[in-house]
Amino acid sequence: MNESRESVIGTPLDAQIEALTEAGKLRRLSGAFARFVATLGMPSNRPTGGAEAPLMLACLLLSELEGRGHSCLMLNDLAQDPSALLGWTPEEWNALRDAAGTLPRNAMAWRAMLYSCEQVWPVGDLDFKQPLVLDGERLYLRRYWSDETAVAGAVRSRAGQPLPVDTAEARHWLDILFDHATREGGPDWQKIACATALRGNLAVITGGPGTGKTYTVARLLALLFAMAGAQAGGLRIALAAPTGKAAARLKQSIDHALDTLAGKVGAALPLRELAGRMGAARTLHSLLGARPDTRSFQHHAGNPLDVDVLIVDEASMVHLEMMAALLAALPPHARLILLGDKDQLASVEAGAVLGDLCHDAEAGRYSAATLDYVAAASGQQIPAAFLDAAGGALAQQTVMLRQSRRFGGPIGALATAVNQGDAEAARSVLRGDSGGQLLWMEAAQLPEVLKLAVQGREGAGSGYQQYLRLLQAGQTAAMEGGPDVHEAWARDVLKSFEAFRLLCAVREGEWGVTGLNEAIEQRLEAAGLIRRRGEWYVGRPVMVTRNDYGAGVFNGDIGLALPDPLRPGSLRVYFSEGEAVRSVLATRLRNVETAFAMTVHKSQGSEFRHTVLVLPREGGSVLARELIYTGITRAREYFTLATPSAHILAEAIAERTHRASGLRAQIAG
Numbered sequence: 001m002n003e004s005r006e007s008v009i010g011t012p013l014d015a016q017i018e019a020l021t022e023a024g025k026l027r028r029l030s031g032a033f034a035r036f037v038a039t040l041g042m043p044s045n046r047p048t049g050g051a052e053a054p055l056m057l058a059c060l061l062l063s064e065l066e067g068r069g070h071s072c073l074m075l076n077d078l079a080q081d082p083s084a085l086l087g088w089t090p091e092e093w094n095a096l097r098d099a100a101g102t103l104p105r106n107a108m109a110w111r112a113m114l115y116s117c118e119q120v121w122p123v124g125d126l127d128f129k130q131p132l133v134l135d136g137e138r139l140y141l142r143r144y145w146s147d148e149t150a151v152a153g154a155v156r157s158r159a160g161q162p163l164p165v166d167t168a169e170a171r172h173w174l175d176i177l178f179d180h181a182t183r184e185g186g187p188d189w190q191k192i193a194c195a196t197a198l199r200g201n202l203a204v205i206t207g208g209p210g211t212g213k214t215y216t217v218a219r220l221l222a223l224l225f226a227m228a229g230a231q232a233g234g235l236r237i238a239l240a241a242p243t244g245k246a247a248a249r250l251k252q253s254i255d256h257a258l259d260t261l262a263g264k265v266g267a268a269l270p271l272r273e274l275a276g277r278m279g280a281a282r283t284l285h286s287l288l289g290a291r292p293d294t295r296s297f298q299h300h301a302g303n304p305l306d307v308d309v310l311i312v313d314e315a316s317m318v319h320l321e322m323m324a325a326l327l328a329a330l331p332p333h334a335r336l337i338l339l340g341d342k343d344q345l346a347s348v349e350a351g352a353v354l355g356d357l358c359h360d361a362e363a364g365r366y367s368a369a370t371l372d373y374v375a376a377a378s379g380q381q382i383p384a385a386f387l388d389a390a391g392g393a394l395a396q397q398t399v400m401l402r403q404s405r406r407f408g409g410p411i412g413a414l415a416t417a418v419n420q421g422d423a424e425a426a427r428s429v430l431r432g433d434s435g436g437q438l439l440w441m442e443a444a445q446l447p448e449v450l451k452l453a454v455q456g457r458e459g460a461g462s463g464y465q466q467y468l469r470l471l472q473a474g475q476t477a478a479m480e481g482g483p484d485v486h487e488a489w490a491r492d493v494l495k496s497f498e499a500f501r502l503l504c505a506v507r508e509g510e511w512g513v514t515g516l517n518e519a520i521e522q523r524l525e526a527a528g529l530i531r532r533r534g535e536w537y538v539g540r541p542v543m544v545t546r547n548d549y550g551a552g553v554f555n556g557d558i559g560l561a562l563p564d565p566l567r568p569g570s571l572r573v574y575f576s577e578g579e580a581v582r583s584v585l586a587t588r589l590r591n592v593e594t595a596f597a598m599t600v601h602k603s604q605g606s607e608f609r610h611t612v613l614v615l616p617r618e619g620g621s622v623l624a625r626e627l628i629y630t631g632i633t634r635a636r637e638y639f640t641l642a643t644p645s646a647h648i649l650a651e652a653i654a655e656r657t658h659r660a661s662g663l664r665a666q667i668a669g
């Protein structure tokens with residue numbers, strides 16, 4: 001241990017960090033990182049500040065916030081009270097702050113102090129590859145600053161260079177593709193989205209569930225084919241999404257929509273043939289060519305993707321680092337179209353890229369030039385309320401779809417109330433539905449929730465027993481009937497499993513993923529629906545928790561363990577891929593967990609006929625509006641909310657997830 005390292009060990013701050021780590025309030029990694037950086041000797045052109053304790057505190061918070069999805073630390077938060085960001089009590093923060101001794105009094109003083117530290121690179125100064133970056137009022141880990149700067153630069157240059165468009169031709173095709181006879185009130189935002197996307201190499205299309213994001217992008221593809229004329233056959237289109245399931249859904253929806261459109265455009269455009277040349281949709285990892293055990297990809301700026309148009313669905317799940325890699329690998333001429341719901345939970349990893357990109361989506365903030373262009377290319381008049389002369393370049397390339405086609409009724413009304421932060425309206429929707437689509441178990445008891453998990457509820461399907469009964473009924477015939485029969489059975493069982501899901505806000509505790517999975521397994525075993533013999537058993541649903549390139553499975557994939565038809569006695573895990581299934585030997589899967597209950601985070605990109613959202617007894621920092629909204633919007637036909645105490649719903653709706661990020665500031669330049 002060197003001298004400077006010894007200087008921080010055993011100090012009051014060090015002891016307080018240790019105490020908070022022991023209490024589960026801090027990651028061990030954060031303390032280690034803070035000690036390491038505070039005592040790191042760096043060549044620098046600035047004098048050493050001798051400010052180990054404040055620097056250690058800043059590093060500690062930076063690392064801790066990174067683990068909670070923030071890409072930077074705002075000096076204002078550091079100077080005031082960051083306890084809410086950390087999910088701590090003010091007392092916990094005060095104890096840590098007091099242990100650090102005298103601290104800079106405000107953000108400006110923090111900035112001056114950090115500027116004097118040799119471990120920090122103030123942007124614009126001589127760069128010695130210091131681990132921390134100070135950019136205005138934001139402190140970053142270098143990696144996140146680089147990613148954010150790269151994403152901002154790419155977004156700025158893509159959005160800032162409008163492409164020439166033959167507006168008369170665009171109008172001709174858009175009128176064919178959107179031949180809606182009558183529309184009630186307001187402009188057709190779907191048509192507007194296609195027109196704006198045509199004008200640039202970046203388009204962001206956001207909207208809640210069922211607002212027609214896929215419907216719109218299929219028309220946009222047809223438009224791009226049509227406008228490419230004789231070159232349409234050579235247009236290289238790639239479809240991608242963060243998870244395999246979302247990718248398969250995107251492909252299915254686009255194929256279906258293009259097939260319908262082919263009839264509409266007729267002989268004027270060989271749409272079926274053109275669509276047939278598009279490849280399968282892929283996960284972003286596979287598109288970029290992820291390599292085991294490294295963060296780098298096969299495709300990057302030096303070896304770009306071979307595409308002209310890239311469509312990325314479920315973009316809210318794309319984290320900052322992935323977005324940076326994606327933009328780096330995309331050739332400058334290629335069009336990037338991002339689809340997603342800006343109000344959903346942000347990615348598990350750091351960053352809130354879609355949310356940041358869509359900051360102006362609701363307000364529009366279109367320029368007069370955009371209004372003129374849209375009118376010429378689509379015949380649609382954007383109302384003056386969406387006009388803003390100060391709107392940036394990105395706003396001109398962003399469209400929010402505002403009308404849901406599929407997601408009406410009580411579930412849609414509930415999602416809207418939650419999204420608007422209106423707890424009273426949410427409560428009255430939940431209590432008022434007489435059609436059975438919604439059920440609120442306001443003071444839920446655990447046995448009731450377990451009963452619901454096993455048996456479902458009247459009119460809304462019969463819970464997990466449904467797929468297990470199907471499994472049991474067909475197992476003998478499937479094992480004896482040959483590969484085709486077995487595959488059809490596996491597909492049916494998977495489909496049945498996908499109809500129902502229990503989602504939790506938290507992982508730990510009896511109302512969390514771990515507790516509920518164990519309790520549900522016990523119930524199912526008692527009911528004779530599963531027979532556990534160790535970890536693996538017939539019918540076990542599992543979720544992959546780490547990418548495994550060798551086995552071809554990715555984080556978030558969900559499969560079911562079923563008997564291997566070729567090796568009786570051993571189990572394979574079956575995953576559905578669109579209409580097909582593929583399987584992996586169960587014992588090959590190292591990183592999986594049981595998936596009767598899963599977190600709302602992991603459910604993004606999936607929908608279930610009946611979704612049950614289980615909230616814990618106490619709030620905490622994860623319980624926020626975005627989580628509740630994401631949980632509700634996973635439900636296709638039935639939604640059940642189980643709360644051990646009714647007040648938790650209003651508390652969660654009142655809370656907003658906030659992620660510190662400098663992306664918007666960097667895009668604005």
Ligand SMILES: Nc1ncnc2c1ncn2[C@@H]1O[C@H](COP(=O)(O)OP(=O)(O)OP(=O)(O)O)[C@@H](O)[C@H]1O
Pocket residue numbers: 190207208209210211212213214215216253405406
């Ligand atoms: N303008 C429209 N006219 C008729 N039907 C439409 C229109 N827009 C969307 N739909 C239909 O509404 C349904 C939902 O559309 P779509 O799947 O494209 O929405 P989405 O926003 O992609 O949904 P999700 O959030 O689930 O991915 C589909 O059945 C689609 O065909």
